[in-house]
Amino acid sequence: MDRYQHVYVMRHGHRLDNFDPDWAAKAARPWDPPLFKDGMVRAFQTGQRIGSQTGYPIHRIFVSPFLRCIQTASQVVAALSSLPNAMSSINKTKLKVAIEYGLCEMMNSVAIWSVVSPKDGKFDFDISDLESMFPEGMVDHNVDPIYKEVPKWEESPEKCRERYVKVVKTLADKYPTENLILITHGEGLLTTFSTFYKDTTVLEVDYCAYVELRREVSSKDGSVVETGEYEVAQSGIRFSHDPVTIPTPF
Template sequence: MRHGHRLDNFDPDWAAKAARPWDPPLFKDGMVRAFQTGQRIGSQTGFPIHRIFVSPFLRCIQTASQVVAALSSLPNAMSSIDKTKLKVAIEDGLCEMMNSVAIWPEVSPIDGKFDFNISDLEAMFPEGMVDHNVDPIYKEIPQWGESKEKCRERYVKVVKTLADKYPTENLLLITHGEGLVTTFSNFYKDTTVLEVDYCAYVQLRREVSSKDGSVVETGEYEVSQSGIRFSHDPVTIQTPI
């Protein structure tokens, strides 16, 4: 899932006075849309969500927080989660593409160092929901100057590794626009993504068979999406970040 509407796209003066201009929060409409998308995921997907993995950027953390609130607000008969068992973890591998294409040079740190107060970010979720026992796929965010190719390799690695690490659980990954472009085009072949809406999401489903509690076989992914416009023609159009 992509994060909601970011504030700096609606307030052009925000970055000039912000302490962390490279890490904008959600715009108020982004909060609303994230909550509404969480309700839709919870009531319409038809299967329980066990874990949420989220990029450390504030707009993604706030999106995840709104999704959690939405899922928790649904009546038990409509909800697709066990509210007592849902777990959240921050995954650096889901972070923004770390270059000047995604983060404007005029707002990026001069020294190329991006700092995140993980304890403050984790505090945005209900007590006991953050799973500190999760071993992250990436121990830190990539260094500044990451190429688009390396970024796309990173997103695919995170999706595949988490799916294989938790084969019997349903996961919700909250990330950035390039993450949706990469995931959709990688698993839905021969397509070119034209645009990704805020709070768009890609749904990957596969059959998993097990024996004596161990996974013995996984099927091919079935892909569906919401909020992504794409073409089967060989065109290249940049998606908004």
Template structure:
């Protein structure tokens, strides 16, 4: 049961929704020809570095802690989250550090990580080439292997997933977008007194941005781009409730290219996330 006492330092619940880092198949096209799981590419080294630096940037800019991280079961998302949380929870922050290998120690006592099936990639041919998808529809994710990527004591295995199983292959694009919005809202409502980071895929970030920042069309979401949502909680009768979501535009749209002009449809180019 959630405690009515709020952990929030700045008066708002803050929810970051982030895309994973640079995936190997977009840089080494032949990788898929020999991969055991061609539908589940890992990050390249530059993706690891980008993820770590994005974690550093978030830590330096926001001025409040992240309490929980929820991660898509795809390998690239778990690797991204591992680098980001290393930067967020490093005890001694070296501004020249490039990755989690450069972090001597981290504080596992506060930040918690959990896998969430509902944050997974769109399971259709729009996102995953049909010839690369598993023929039997079994994406074969090992949750224990993904959890082992995080420091001991950081993974919270007592959290119930919003989606108990993966969506079925060939889910619709609209169904996937509805799924992303449902998961963001459900996790925020489940932990209203905590700040969250959700590591997912480009469609999840773009959908979140266009849903909560009205009258926008998202054109592109960079690697490790993120949107920040916040809402003001209020405590009534010992319970914590929260108001409407708003997108924090000061640093909450890094790496997202979008249009917010219903007349001219001129694109807005946001700042790169690193």
């Protein structure tokens, strides 16, 4: 039976240090800011928009371990669960969440300033504490992560972009009959959009902007037979493009 797989790749909400210039100086983890209050609101609203505009279930959410992404994912989960008219399609009792290191921020001084990064280059995350931010039973501990640890500090921008593309493609192929939301950082969203939406130059990526990748998946007797090419839609990304034919948005 033919159907579509939908993969959302979403940027986190507004980060606190961009609104409170004094926060980093007194923070224990100045490289891992939480969301600003407006970031919480926008994350929730974005989750509502995705949930209310879809006629298909969201099965899994994968998220970067950085606090701003975890908090964004938590708000998205809350938003999806708050939509009574979409409960049957969202099916919150079956929605699963997993932390994926491959969705991390670009691990270099371009994205994380040296003045706030750990002096030893080690970025520690208390995974149990992060997982506790989601409803009981929602975290899937059986998921085998694509990246089993944080990428090494001072990775090149090129390696980082390769990482993002690998994670998006691998997760989509790993769960071809499920619809996914991947919550990451600005560079991850920029890379995803420019990779799947050819001949574009991204000018700006808003907080909580997202790309929706859609492809046809043909299955028979429960096994995937064939997958089609991705169609791309987006929200909150400003870009320019060369004179090419742009696919009709869906």
